[in-house]
Amino acid sequence: MKKIGIIMGSDSDLPIIKKATDMLKSLEIPFEVHIYSAHRTPVEARDFAASARKNGFGVLIAAAGMAAHLAGAIAANTTLPVIGIPCKSSVLDGMDALLSTVQMPTGIPVATVAINGGANAALLAAQIIAVEDKELAAKLDAKRASDAAAVLKKDSTVMENL
Ligand code: RP5
Numbered sequence: 001m002k003k004i005g006i007i008m009g010s011d012s013d014l015p016i017i018k019k020a021t022d023m024l025k026s027l028e029i030p031f032e033v034h035i036y037s038a039h040r041t042p043v044e045a046r047d048f049a050a051s052a053r054k055n056g057f058g059v060l061i062a063a064a065g066m067a068a069h070l071a072g073a074i075a076a077n078t079t080l081p082v083i084g085i086p087c088k089s090s091v092l093d094g095m096d097a098l099l100s101t102v103q104m105p106t107g108i109p110v111a112t113v114a115i116n117g118g119a120n121a122a123l124l125a126a127q128i129i130a131v132e133d134k135e136l137a138a139k140l141d142a143k144r145a146s147d148a149a150a151v152l153k154k155d156s157t158v159m160e161n162l
Contacts, residue, residue: 001133002058004031004125007048007074009064011035013087016063019118020085027126027139032057038064038073045070049077059125062110063118065089068097071110081128083121084110 004024008017017033024031036045052060060078062071063085071084084101088094094115102112113120123140130137 001030001136002129003056004029004122004129005048005052005057005060006031006033007036007045007060007062007070008033009035009037009039009062009068009070009087013063013065016085016087016116016118019116020061020063020122023119023122024126027122027136027143029122029126029129029136036070038069039067042073045073046077049074052078053080059083059128061085061121061125063087063121064101065094065097066100068100071101071112072104072108075104075108075110081125082110083124084112085117085121086112086115088115 006017006020008014021031021033034048036048038045049060057080059081060074061083062074064070065087066089068084068086071082075082086094086097086101089097098112098115101110104110111124113124126136126140130140
C-alpha cells in the first residue's frame with residue numbers, strides 16, 4: 001500500500017495532526033510525519049514534496065496556520081494529490097489559514113478540508129488510496145455503516161432524555 005505523507009508547518013499544529021494519525025492508525029494505513037515549513041524550512045519542504053512519489057507516497061496532507069502556504073508550496077512540487085488542513089491560530093479564527101490554503105491558482109490544486117479538519121483529511125486520503133485497494137475500501141464502507149449505526153442508536157433513545 002502507498003504511504004501517506006503528513007507535513008505540518010510547526011509542532012504547534014500537532015493536536016490537529018494527531019486527529020489524522022489516529023484515523024490512519026485505525027485504518028492500518030502506513031504514514032510518515034514531518035515538520036517542514038513553507039517559510040522557515042522551504043528547501044526541506046520542497047525536497048520532500050519533489051521526492052515523495054519515488055519514495056512511495058500516494059497522497060500528501062499538509063497542515064498549517066496563519067499565512068498557510070504550506071499545502072500550496074507542497075502541491076507546487078508534486079503531482080501527487082495534496083490535501084490541505086487550515087489550522088486555527090490565536091487570531092482570525094482560522095479564516096486566514098482557510099483562505100490561504102483553499103484559494104489556489106488554476107493548475108495547482110489543493111483539496112482543502114475544514115479548519116482543524118485532521119480526521120477528514122485522513123479519511124479523504126484513505127479514500128484516494130482505496131480507489132485501487134479493495135480491502136481498504138471495505139474498511140471504509142464498514143466505518144460508514146458503524147458511524148451511521150451509532151447515530152441511529154442515539155436517535156432511538158433521544159426522547160428519553162427530554
Ligand atoms: C504556521 O504558523 C504553522 O503551521 C503554525 O500553525 C503557525 C504558528 O507557528 P508557531 O509560531 O506556533 O511555530 O506556519
